[in-house]
Amino acid sequence: MSSENNDQDGQSTPNRPIPGARQDMLNNITAASPPKFLSLPEIMVAAKKLEDIALVHEIAVNENFKLEPQEPPDNSLMKQVKDTMHKAFWEILHQQLNNDPPEYSQAMILLTEIRESLSSLLLDQHTKLKEEIHQVLDLEIIQNQIDNNCLDFEYYTQFILNLMKKICAPVRDDSIKNLTLLKNPVDIFKGIIETLGLMKLDMANFTITAQRRALNACSADYEREKFAEYLKVKPDALNLTTEWLKRHVNFEKTSESYSNIIARAYMEIFDWDENVIFPEALSLDKDRYLATNKMLNILIIAASAFIVTISSISNTIPNDIEFKKLLKDHILLILKDNDSSKDSLSLLPNVVEQAIKDSNEYLLSKNSPPLSQDVISLLETQVLLIKEPDHKIKILVERRFKEFIAAVISSNNAVPQQCPLGLSAFKDILAAVTGSFLHLITYNRKVFSVFYEEILKSLLGQYQCSSL
Numbered sequence: 001m002s003s004e005n006n007d008q009d010g011q012s013t014p015n016r017p018i019p020g021a022r023q024d025m026l027n028n029i030t031a032a033s034p035p036k037f038l039s040l041p042e043i044m045v046a047a048k049k050l051e052d053i054a055l056v057h058e059i060a061v062n063e064n065f066k067l068e069p070q071e072p073p074d075n076s077l078m079k080q081v082k083d084t085m086h087k088a089f090w091e092i093l094h095q096q097l098n099n100d101p102p103e104y105s106q107a108m109i110l111l112t113e114i115r116e117s118l119s120s121l122l123l124d125q126h127t128k129l130k131e132e133i134h135q136v137l138d139l140e141i142i143q144n145q146i147d148n149n150c151l152d153f154e155y156y157t158q159f160i161l162n163l164m165k166k167i168c169a170p171v172r173d174d175s176i177k178n179l180t181l182l183k184n185p186v187d188i189f190k191g192i193i194e195t196l197g198l199m200k201l202d203m204a205n206f207t208i209t210a211q212r213r214a215l216n217a218c219s220a221d222y223e224r225e226k227f228a229e230y231l232k233v234k235p236d237a238l239n240l241t242t243e244w245l246k247r248h249v250n251f252e253k254t255s256e257s258y259s260n261i262i263a264r265a266y267m268e269i270f271d272w273d274e275n276v277i278f279p280e281a282l283s284l285d286k287d288r289y290l291a292t293n294k295m296l297n298i299l300i301i302a303a304s305a306f307i308v309t310i311s312s313i314s315n316t317i318p319n320d321i322e323f324k325k326l327l328k329d330h331i332l333l334i335l336k337d338n339d340s341s342k343d344s345l346s347l348l349p350n351v352v353e354q355a356i357k358d359s360n361e362y363l364l365s366k367n368s369p370p371l372s373q374d375v376i377s378l379l380e381t382q383v384l385l386i387k388e389p390d391h392k393i394k395i396l397v398e399r400r401f402k403e404f405i406a407a408v409i410s411s412n413n414a415v416p417q418q419c420p421l422g423l424s425a426f427k428d429i430l431a432a433v434t435g436s437f438l439h440l441i442t443y444n445r446k447v448f449s450v451f452y453e454e455i456l457k458s459l460l461g462q463y464q465c466s467s468l
Contacts, residue, residue: 161179
């Protein structure tokens, strides 16, 4: 009924909409760690730190982040327990209010929660409204009215609903209006509690939006500090991260800068097997990294298909910018909604069909004959060959795209990078992929660069000692 969960220490924290991100981090750390005995308090503290890190991280990297009402999965034990408890609570309230004389113990519990919820939704400057809430919803006065059998239930419900209408977001106006039409006290109470819960989320999301710049300014420091605290409880919590970085250390070149090593490690993400566990330091953004990886793979296939198509029809269709743009857009449209590069490769026959269609429509608009059968056969053969793992054009396109991204993420300044030669038609999409990736790793560096440098220092130090 409330949008806040109370921790054992009495502090309230907003509902977390991202349990999966925290669970991924926990799974990664568990997979990387040998068995170790921890006390229950240590486990609870560690889990709380990861939950806080996940929430702050999501606010920082997701511009569209907002808190959502949290419900247990359907058919889960937690869902059954919650529904049973709520049903029992409202049934007791119904029974008490229908007794003769009515009982109000459950109603008083609800009034107490409603009063606290209304106060929590007000800002510090709303002193008059806060005073009005405590004066009107004075529990001692209400209890005296109950004892004297003179409780004016409708007066209090109207006061609560009128106040909710004043302070709610416009999106809740209809809900509150519908509550004013209800006659059953239980339905009114239930609707008020549910709507107040949503209003708390509205307030929290408004605060996040209004304070996003301030939150982002300190979120990386907060994550770093929290993770450092977590490492004290779980010193081996970066085992997978250590192995990830180690793969990119050239131990014969110990003078290489840490930033170059880390940049190489980041580029491995574009060759990542989705079945391999992500390094702990990257796990909160696993889905985002894999989405960027997927977009680059689609871009590589699309660019390869575009190049061989243009080459195959070059003697029939001259260099026409508008035609090339149309062809590129159609190829991307065919490929973009697939789950993996393998699925995209399976759509190459569709690309061939679309390329032939676009070409013939262009030739018709120029009063020229359609593509000859020889050109169609050549086009089909060349495009379908892209499926081969050693396709030279695809390999070249992939190398140039990755060299461009590597140059961008390795640069210490904002100097523009030249678009890969022969691939300018895809510059906007390449810029979007690179920008998304750069956004993720820039934030990741802010949080974890200190840990990365400590890991690399240790790895290189161990190597130098073993070489003596």
